[in-house]
Amino acid sequence: MALQIAFQMDPIEGVNIDADSTFRLAEEAQARGHALHVYTPDRLIWDNGQVMARARPFTLRRVKGDHVSFGEEQLLDLGALDVIWLRQDPPFDMSYITSTHMLDLIHPKTLVVNDPFWVRNYPEKLLVLQFPDLTPPTMIARNLADIRDFKARHGDIILKPLYGNGGAGVFRLDSSDRNLASLHEMFTGFSREPMIVQKYLPAVSNGDKRVILVDGEPVGAINRVPAEGETRSNLHVGGRAEKVGLTARDREICAAIGPLLRERGQVFVGIDIIGDWLTEINLTSPTGIQELERFDGVNVAGRIWDVIEAKRAPR
Numbered sequence: 423m424a425l426q427i428a429f430q431m432d433p434i435e436g437v438n439i440d441a442d443s444t445f446r447l448a449e450e451a452q453a454r455g456h457a458l459h460v461y462t463p464d465r466l467i468w469d470n471g472q473v474m475a476r477a478r479p480f481t482l483r484r485v486k487g488d489h490v491s492f493g494e495e496q497l498l499d500l501g502a503l504d505v506i507w508l509r510q511d512p513p514f515d516m517s518y519i520t521s522t523h524m525l526d527l528i529h530p531k532t533l534v535v536n537d538p539f540w541v542r543n544y545p546e547k548l549l550v551l552q553f554p555d556l557t558p559p560t561m562i563a564r565n566l567a568d569i570r571d572f573k574a575r576h577g578d579i580i581l582k583p584l585y586g587n588g589g590a591g592v593f594r595l596d597s598s599d600r601n602l603a604s605l606h607e608m609f610t611g612f613s614r615e616p617m618i619v620q621k622y623l624p625a626v627s628n629g630d631k632r633v634i635l636v637d638g639e640p641v642g643a644i645n646r647v648p649a650e651g652e653t654r655s656n657l658h659v660g661g662r663a664e665k666v667g668l669t670a671r672d673r674e675i676c677a678a679i680g681p682l683l684r685e686r687g688q689v690f691v692g693i694d695i696i697g698d699w700l701t702e703i704n705l706t707s708p709t710g711i712q713e714l715e716r717f718d719g720v721n722v723a724g725r726i727w728d729v730i731e732a733k734r735a736p737r
Contacts, residue, residue, distance in 0.1 A: 425504040425734060427451055428459040428477055430466065430521065432510050439489045443711040444509045447690075449482050450723035454731075458482075459498060463510050463521050473500045473528050501528040504734050507535055511707050512587035514545050518706070530687075533733055537687030541705050544686070547584055547618050549703040552682075556675050556700040558623055564616040566606045573602060578622035581605060584615050587706075594622055625697030629664065632710045633672055634722060635691045637729045638684030640676040641722055643668055643695075644713045665717040671698045679703065690726050 429448060437445050448458055461477035468474075479493035500506055508525060512518060522538035529538060550557050561572045562584060573579050577597040586592070591609075595602055609617055629645035645666035668676075672695055679700075683691050692708030694701045711722045 423731065423735070425451075425456045425731070426459070426502070427456050427505045427507070428461065428475065428498065428500060428503055429507045429509055430461060430463055430475070430525075431507070433462060434460050434480065434490055437489075439484055439486060441709075441712055443690075443709045444507070444707075445482065445489070446711045446715070446723045447507065447509075447726065448480075449484070450721070450727055452482055454727060459503075460492075461498070463517065466521055466524055467497075468524050468527070473524050474498060475500055500525075501532055503532050505533045505535060505730060508538055508541060509707050512585070514585040514587070514706060533730065535687075535689045535730060536691070536705050540686040540688060544688075544703070544705055545585060546587075546702045546704045546706065547582075549705070550700055553679060553700060556678060557620075558696075558699045558701065559621040561619045562616050563619070564610065566603065569606065569617065569619055570602065572619050576621040580620045580622050582618055583609065583613065584618045596622070620701065623696045623699060623701075628697075629666070630661075630701075631666060631672065631695040633668065633676065633693050633695060634708070634710055634714055635676060635680060635683060635693065636722070636725045637689055638680035638682075638691075640668060640673065640680075641725055642714045642718045642720060643672065644710055644717060663713045663717075671695075675700050689729055 429444060431444050434445070439445050452458060458480055459477040460480050461475040465476040467476070475498050476495055477498040478495045481491050483489055506525060508522070510518070519542055522542040525534045525538040528534070551560070559576055561568065563569055563572070569581070573595065579595050580592060581595055581602070582592040593605055626648065629647045631643050631645050633643040634641050643666050645664040646661045647664055648661050675693070675695060679693070688705050690708055692704040692710050694704070714720070715722050
């Protein structure tokens with residue numbers, strides 16, 4: 423069954439073909455005979471009841487520096503397609519939110535993955551609030567006095583922007599730190615959003631585990647170990663990926679959150695676990711497929727497409 427598929431993403435010309443999860447998803451779709459189109463979010467259009475995009479058909483090959491070829495740009499009726507992948511990277515700002523509203527208008531007739539309504543309503547650092555028993559002590563606040571009170575109770579904390587991504591703006595403030603007021607002033611100076619504060623977990627020195635769930639079921643994990651002297655474990659800021667298995671606690675966390683993800687149409691999700699604690703649930707543009715496939719020898723992209731093809735079969 424050949425599907426008509428569009429990827430809404432950042433420019434595909436610039437992706438790292440050895441690491442990018444969207445590239446791997448498109449590569450697997452191409453191998454299955456599906457027709458591929460791509461557009462950037464700024465090419466999305468609503469006009470007189472139709473959701474459209476100025477998109478280009480494309481083909482992929484795993485050749486560095488020459489990994490994509492395009493056909494002619496065309497005005498594509500997204501409501502006539504089978505599947506749209508919502509895969510642009512955050513920031514999770516009003517531009518991102520607007521695109522989810524527009525894609526809402528054609529979903530589920532056109533299957534949008536992940537379901538844009540719940541992507542919009544479940545930002546990575548907010549969905550975890552529904553599972554306080556699984557998370558470390560956490561506060562969302564803007565008032566400096568409240569954040570100081572949290573720090574007084576927990577001593578060593580992580581302070582980060584609520585809608586940030588990729589480790590940007592993440593600070594560790596230990597019991598001897600004197601920078602909280604300055605950081606608060608900096609954050610509130612350029613943003614009206616609250617901040618998120620969590621108790622620092624020393625287990626992060628052993629790694630921040632990214633567990634990938636497909637339709638609510640865990641398919642494996644990679645361990646992201648921070649570089650020496652660094653708090654953040656994100657791969658693009660120097661963290662290294664290691665092979666790791668799922669513990670009983672990991673499976674307990676997945677069993678607790680998996681049914682909700684499946685019910686809300688979140689086909690491809692990456693959660694972050696430090697030690698025994700869930701810290702984020704990533705719905706917007708999760709990563710880790712290629713690293714997990716190399717470590718475990720499993721076709722994660724294939725598992726994802728199996729789910730999508732099954733959802734499209736009735737159509």
